[in-house]
Amino acid sequence: MPGRLQAEIKQNKPFPHPPAEALLSILRTAAVLEHHLGEGLKSYGITTTQYNVLRILRGAGQNGMCGREVAERLVSRVPDVSRLLDRMEELGLIKRDRDPEDRRHVTARIKEKGLAVLEQATPELEALVLRRFSRLDPEGLQRLIAALEDVRSVG
């Protein structure tokens, strides 16, 4: 079998070595998933990054969280959290207040509208994710997770 990723990106030559194929597999799969998730969220008017921020802030509850903490918890590094939160505040999804204890911090909290969007969008995303991974059994999932963990932990 010539490998389906080769067909997907219309590559004729065989891959020089498996690590390169694995690399491309990861990048391409992530691109596909990101695109798919983005499409699913489009009707809610938010991006995947914004969805993640909402989940993070919901997890923080009424205490809220400052911008740096949000940035640390994001899946992919975002060097411009200020304006990301700006936009979300404009959309009415979150609010921000300067922390009176340490006036350098700005504490962000999720608002009702943000919670509502999260609750509406999540079931759809869950279903989407379940379908995506439906061909992998529990053991396959764990192996996949562990392998990716190995890739990241090399640094």
Place this chain on the structure above:
Amino acid sequence: MPGRLQAEIKQNKPFPHPPAEALLSILRTAAVLEHHLGEGLKSYGITTTQYNVLRILRGAGQNGMCGREVAERLVSRVPDVSRLLDRMEELGLIKRDRDPEDRRHVTARIKEKGLAVLEQATPELEALVLRRFSRLDPEGLQRLIAALEDVRSVG
């Protein structure tokens, strides 16, 4: 073990279910790899997307390739190939000529400078990739590739 991805993104609660963890693993790993590759390419003045285009055009040889074909072969979907190729032409990496056979097509070809950049950058990237995947044995690599293939092929 509480799972290292949870520590990485400072998540305290356990993941609701393995597919969600797998999804985040893929997205996060891709982000890390993309960033890492981007850093490696920075000294050559090109992005990972441009590097991919150079590889694609080198593969096409003197026949070159039209923009639509390049787009199809890219790892992640790029809806704006015209300006991507614009920039690469400005950098002197490629050249473009309108195809006299079918004047709708614009055939792109790699230039000497593009080949030179490719030859300089590739060994560094290869080393980087090999190190990244060094903790996976051949079987682990094949399983990873197959699992990601399963995820993509659900559509």
Place this chain on the structure above:
DNA sequence: TGCCAATACGTGTTATAACAGCTATTGTTG
């Protein structure tokens, strides 16, 4: 206390991604 580094944000700017719409060229079909 006064200086200085560190921290957390904000801002300015450029580059690129994403989306929609437009033009030129070719193929198709009545």
Place this chain on the structure above:
DNA sequence: CAACAATAGCTGTTATAACACGTATTGGCA
């Protein structure tokens, strides 16, 4: 052959990512 659809590419615009730098606030230390 004329009209029309399909294809390939370009352009305009907005939004976002990425980077560098500036500002306010705090904490540490001589």
